[in-house]
Amino acid sequence: MKKRSLAKKKPLYIVLISVHGLIRGHDLELGRDADTGGQTKYVVELTRALGERGDVERVLLLTRRVVDSQVSPDYAEVFEPLSDKASIVRIACGEDKYLRKEMLWDTLENFSDNVLAYLKSQPRMPDVLHSHYADAGYVGSRLSHQLGIPLVHTGHSLGRNKRQQLLASGIKRSEIEATYCISRRIEAEETTLGAADRVITSTQQEIEQQYGLYDFYQPERMRVIPPGTDLTQFFPPQGDEKKSPIALALERQLAQPNKPMILALARPDPKKNLLTLIAAYGESPALQQAANLVLVAGNRDDIQELESVAKTVWTDILLAIDKYDLYGKVAYPKHHKQEEVAVLYRLAATARGVFVNPALTEPFGLTLIEAAACGLPIVATEDGGPSDIIRNCQNGHLINPLDKAAMAATLLQTLSDKAAWRRLARKGITGVRQFYAWSAHVESYLAVVRPLVEKSEPVTRMALRRRPGTFREQAIFTTLDLNLIGDTASLAPFMHTMHAHRKAIIFGIATGRSLDDALSTLKRYNIPQPDVLITGQGTQIHYAPHLTEDAVWARHIDHLWHRQAVRELLKDVPGLTLQPQSHQSAFKLSYFIDTRVTSANDIRQLLLRNEQAVNVIFSFGQFLDVLPQRASKGLALRWCAEQFGFALEKTLVAGVTGADADMLRGNTLGVVVDNRHLAELADLANIEKIYFSRQAYAAGILEAMTHYQFFADESKAGAAA
The missing domain is CATH 3.90.1070.10 (Hypothetical Protein Ta0175; Chain: A, domain 2)
Known part of the structure; x- marks a missing residue:
């Protein structure tokens, strides 16, 4: 019945556009440079998968033609068939030689005109255009307007988030502009969001936390379709896994290698939270009795030669193993090949183990899908994409990544109940095939695309308005204790105000608590993660959405x-x-x-x-x-102002104790919120720019917003627009 209904539908002609990188149908040079990574693999595999569908007439992947002796001549071939119905077509885009994507902005109109000429030379126009990344989005927007063809867009990554990460890494704003042309990228993304009929993302979190920062954010046009997984690479155990080199490497480090395995696979990054996992394991004798712990955290020859962050993480891992005396119970191989990742999953599944992702935040969680496809139950952080995966596959459990005892208990429960383990393993294999295989991805994809072509699903149009000036010129920084915490009645309207103005302001929290303690507190009180989280009295700075640590700040204060x-x-x-x-x-x-x-x-x-x-x-x-x-809350705040480019004169700062004094002094709009520790800030009473609220907790911050008419400029800008 389904095949008959498909046959009645007009087969679709789909054009994908992916401008940059080195794209070909075989031997993809993944990792060759920053432009040849996951996106190039995705668009080629999507093109090929669409070409296998009976309800697709033709699919073309349009990319830039490169004629350069420094790269393979494959990239100069104008036409490359992938199958009977799927092809790559390479079209001239300015200079012939291979250029990084940031150098292509001035040639995109040239590429767009050449694509238009090519499409007009074909027997018929495509039914839909699908652009990938900001540069293709710009091209797709122009073509969609010119041809009246629906535009679908996938961002893959976003400029506002990228700029934040670059700032956190210590690169100056001027250098970011010169190197990455980030303002042009963000402007192209705004243009694309204004033109696209549908935007495809991997998770709901991506929609809310990343796209939500854009002026032309239109969530009703966005659809979540997780990327496909290669089931020819990730599949259940075949029985020969223990003969593999990686299995032998693990056996050398384990006293009882036949025990079940708790497998963690992540890069050595503090956000991956491996130390909490080790502590959870180290503090649970029952868990140590039940299973070995296997940590696969990148490749290394000499820890001393690793970059500073990775070196610190690995040093802390070894110290934690020593602290809990876990020798013979924990394996941490120095090397593994990419193709051995699937073998590791199957080894853990063979031993009736579990895969764990304890990250503080996880935007998607591709490793969870890979593990599930191999028949391995999962335990994962409740923050981000894993909740979608477990909801779809019903193959594991979510954990609070900061609760060591609960993490250990959940892992032990998953390992101990053999009947439940078999059910989780089976559901994971079935769920991945249903929701995350390429066939499932394409099914969902066409369910989004076809209504646009058939005009059976209305596309709502919002009144698009750009804010004048730079991105988020205002900021609000507040402490946690005695400001946000203490009165839930006033916290709710405060958070509502923050959400209503989320695109106009930077929201920061500065606290003396540690990062883990602060995150746990935010979670307990349902306070969303702020744009900037200053912890340890100003000794650490992390940026949303992925808790990117400002490593340069750490080096700066070490003086x-x-x-x-x-x-x-x-x-x-x-x-x-x-x-x-x-x-x-x-x-x-x-x-x-x-x-x-x-x-x-x-x-x-x-x-x-x-x-x-x-x-x-x-x-x-x-x-x-x-x-x-060099460290304090006030100095950290001013460092962030320099990084983000917001003015202190447009920054409302709320404090309650002596630790907040240097945040409140100076050119900021200060408010001392009423509380029992006012004596510590008594010497600020005569400073003109510091307001002492009559109300306590978050109500005092709202009172100060009214006092300073904090959102007046934004209201005027909206009225003028």
Whole structure:
């Protein structure tokens, strides 16, 4: 019945556009450079998969023709068939030689005109255009307007998010513009979002957290279609996995290699949260008895030669293994080949193990799908894409990545119930075939595309309006304790206000809590992750949506910081007691303080006399923190202002204790929110730009917004537009 109904429909002629990178139908040079990666693989596989459909007449992948002795002559061939109905067509785009995508912006009109001429030379016009990435989106927008053909778009990555990541890496705004032409990319993305009839994303989170920052954000036009998975590579165990080289490598590190396996596969990045996983395993004797832990975190020859972040993560991994004395229970191979990833999944499935993704945030979770396709149940972070995967496949459990005890309990439960394990494994294999195989991807894809062609699904048009000026010129920074936390009644309208103005302002939280503690607190109170999260009294800065750490800030504050020397000087000071280890960090020494210490200034003077230039902070009447002299909430805030380009004069800052004083001083719009620790900020009372609210908690911040008429400029801009 289904085949008969398909036959009645007019077969579709689909044109995909992917301008940059090196694209061919065989031996893709994945990883050759930043432009030849997942996107090039995706568009080729989508083209090929569409060509296998009976309800598709023809599919073309249009890309840039490259004539360059430095690359294969394949990329100069104008026409390359992939199958009877699917082909790659290469079209001139400015210079013939291979150029990185950032160098192509001035030639896109040339490419667009050449594509138009080519399409007009064909027997008939395509039914739909599908652009990939911002440059193709710009071309597709022009062609869609010229030809009156529906446009579908996939961004793959977005410029606003990219700019944030580059800023976090320490690259200056001017250098980002010169190297990445990021403003042109963002403008092209806005143009595309305004023109596209449908935007295809991998997850709902991508829609809300990334596209939601754009002026032309139209969620009603967006559809979630997860990418396809190659089931010829990822499949259940065949029985020969234990003979593989990677299996032998694991056996050398494990005392009981035949135990079930808890497998984690991630790059060595703090956001992947591998240390919490090790702690969860190390603090659970039952879990250690039940299974081995296998950590596959990239390839390495010498940890000392790794880049700084990876080196730190690996050092911490080895220290954690030593701390919990996990030798013989944890394997962490130095090398693995790409083709051995699927073997690792099958090895774990053969041993009736589990795959775990404990990341703090996971935009999609491709490894979860790969593991499921191999018959391996999954346990994954509840933040991001994994919730979609587990909802579809019913093959595992979600965890709070910051709750070690719950993580261990969930892993143990998954491993212990053999009947449930078989059910999860079976459902994972079935679910991937149903939702994440290429056949499933194309089925969903055509269900989105066909109504546009047949005009059976209305395309709503919003009144598009661009904001004048730069992206998000205003900012609001607030502390957590006694501001956002303490009164749920006032928190709700505050968060509603933040959401309503999310495209106009940068929302930041500055706290003395550690990153894990802050994230756990945000989760407990249902506070969405802010654009900027300053933790550890200003010693760490992370940026949304993927908690990208500002590594340059860490290097910046390390100047003249001698943590061990400071600790030695303070160890015998009466009235000071070190707080628990969980409150300490590489750039923060935290103490409880009692009445025997007359003031924080006494501590500061003691350290200065001993040639230790530091920042000493007293807060909440009982806590004392010693930081590098370049670190504080206020200095971190100003660093972010420089990185993002927002003006301090347009930044509302809400504080409650002495730790917030330097955030409130200066050119910011300060508000001291009413609370029992006002005495710590009494010397700010006579400063004109600092407002003392009458209301407490988040209500005090809302009161200050009214006092400063904080959103007045935005309202005027909207009225003018």
